[in-house]
Amino acid sequence: QSALTQPASVSGSPGQSITISCTGTSSDVGSYNLVSWYQQHPGKAPKLMIYEVSKRPSGVSNRFSGSKSGNTASLTISGLQAEDEADYYCCSYAGSSSVVFGGGTKLTVL
Amino acid sequence: EVQLLESGGGLVQPGGSLRLSCAASGFTFSSYAMSWVRQAPGKGLEWVSAISGSGGSTYYADSVKGRFTISRDNSKNTLYLQMNSLRAEDTAVYYCAKVARDIVATIREVDYWGQGTLVTVSS
Numbered sequence: 001q002s003a004l005t006q007p008a009s010v011s012g013s014p015g016q017s018i019t020i021s022c023t024g025t026s027s028d029v030g031s032y033n034l035v036s037w038y039q040q041h042p043g044k045a046p047k048l049m050i051y052e053v054s055k056r057p058s059g060v061s062n063r064f065s066g067s068k069s070g071n072t073a074s075l076t077i078s079g080l081q082a083e084d085e086a087d088y089y090c091c092s093y094a095g096s097s098s099v100v101f102g103g104g105t106k107l108t109v110l
Numbered sequence: 111e112v113q114l115l116e117s118g119g120g121l122v123q124p125g126g127s128l129r130l131s132c133a134a135s136g137f138t139f140s141s142y143a144m145s146w147v148r149q150a151p152g153k154g155l156e157w158v159s160a161i162s163g164s165g166g167s168t169y170y171a172d173s174v175k176g177r178f179t180i181s182r183d184n185s186k187n188t189l190y191l192q193m194n195s196l197r198a199e200d201t202a203v204y205y206c207a208k209v210a211r212d213i214v215a216t217i218r219e220v221d222y223w224g225q226g227t228l229v230t231v232s233s
Contacts, residue, residue: 001171001172003154032216034216034218034219036219036220038155038220040155045205045223045224045225045226046155046205046220046223047223048219048220048221048222051210051218051219051221052219057221089154089155091155091157091219091220093216093217093218097160097167097169097213097216097217098157098169098171098217099145099157099160099217100157101147101154101155101156101157102154103154104154104155
């Protein structure tokens with residue numbers, strides 16, 4: 001199972017919006033609405049930010065939103081804040097009882 | 111409050127074995143699937159294995175299939191990962207992860223993570 005494809009890095013200024021893409025195949029992202037996104041600060045455990053493509057867990061800011069079109073999922077962060085600077089990973093159920101992560105995207109808040 | 115506390119990591123020689131444990135609390139352990147996810151130094155997340163709430167169904171990434179065994183003791187609220195025939199490329203922080211629901215037809219998202227335990231495979 002190949003990793004989902006994410007850009008290595010994205011950046012934005014405070015207050016701006018950024019979008020991180022996550023490209024898979026028709027066997028994973030394209031077949032299931034089971035895409036999730038995780039935020040990871042250096043030295044910390046990941047944190048669930050989005051699940052089932054576009055749902056937010058309780059406590060996650062509504063500045064975070066998710067979507068999907070075909071084999072590509074996206075995470076959008078609006079109103080960028082300094083504390084959003086972190087690594088972000090997408091994840092998808094991949095069929096045959098397997099799970100695949102993206103390679104991760106480093107978000108820099110300028 | 112959900113808590114997941116991993117233990118058992120350390121330094122092991124190539125070809126050796128190690129067993130990781132994860133003590134869970136704050137939720138009805140047997141009602142949820144559990145997973146192990148690892149992260150090599152400076153690298154991304156990699157799903158390793160998952161197990162159903164009853165322990166009756168187990169799933170593995172191709173990279174560890176035949177070498178690693180996931181299990182759970184619901185009477186002790188503890189998850190395990192037995193790692194055999196370890197290789198240098200297994201060096202990583204191993205995270206214990208609670209899955210959002212039990213495995214029915216799919217493996218759902220991880221909603222809680224432990225802090226991880228470092229496994230280093232080196233001679």
